[in-house]
Amino acid sequence: MELSLDTSLVFIPKTISDFLVQLSTMEDSSQRSSELDAYVKRLEDEMRKIEVFKRELPLCMLLLKDAIERLKDKVMQCKKMEDRPVIEEFIPLKGNLEGKENSDKKNWMSSAQLWSTSLNVFEYSNHDSVSGLRLRNVEDDRSVPENPIEPSNNRAVGRTFVPFKEQYESGFTGTCLKDDKEVSQVPSLSLMTPLMSEALDASTNTNIKSNNNCRGGSGSGLAGQLKLQNKPQQQSQQQQPFRKQRRCWSPELHRRFVESLQQLGGTQVATPKQIRELMQVDGLTNDEVKSHLQKYRLHVRKLPTSSAAKGNGIWMPLDHSADHSKANNSQSGSPQGPLLPGEFAKGRSTTGGESDNSREAEEDEKSDGQSWKGGLLHNNQGGDV
DNA sequence: CTGAAAATAT
């Protein structure tokens, strides 16, 4: 952050080529290393800033990334052969990337207003092949620090803009990182706070919707994203420039969801709001829960509750005719003590006759959520709200 | 607020 500013005073941006040339003239290898590191760092900072807009600035990302990789190669070389001259040519793929990057530095924000939607055709791929780094193989299976969920709560973050926080903070390897290739010394492009500006004037904006990246550890409290609820004014059909960051339902989150759901009496009787309250997850919104619930219900309905007891009615929605009643009590009376899916007392004691056996076949899931179907490799958690 | 469906993003 501040780095980029003050360093800029000391460091006059130059093209990578020039930089390398200059580098080669340095006698002191340690100095070279430090210069290189500094440059790389600058590039990385830059990249992080742009990360948010990678869709709109794919080329910038590409260029930056390329530059970083090459410089890192250099760094490696320097480290390796402490004294060998470092002279390779650095030929940016197309030409000058520094020019571009510079300008970015200055107006990366303002340029945002110009993005035309049409070029998010391709995304920039992260093939992080940084020179010598090897992927840090699993340290242990899931080292997911049980710091479950949670984005900090800032639901009403209107159009505020969250300053860059330490991204890559608490090492949580988010169960969701799509690709967390190496990391060690390079903050690379892991997490990024969405941070969108307030800029973007509604008036002429071409519908720029898109851009979001989902990552972040659960423990992290970063969030950025806007929720802005434009009221009405006259421009009826103008939607917010950015779409809400997708909420990633990590296994942890899902688990809580299910638990809450069950405490409330099952998929059919629990209401989104109640669930959300029970979950006590910080930045979670009703809509998100509602949505998840919708999906959950569908899945539950789809697969044959395994029990098969009934005549296998894919079509028969379980007859929860009588037992609905239970819903009410659970909420107020018993705060959530037991988080386990245990069955709640089913009312039918006295008359018993009822056919309640049917219900409750539903949720069984694997404790680990996300298993309903299988797929879902990408889960992140993240920023949010 | 809810649930369902359409729209999108992945």
Add this chain to the structure above:
DNA sequence: TATATTTTCA
């Protein structure tokens, strides 16, 4: 193509 999530609608 299928699925996950968001947004829109009733």
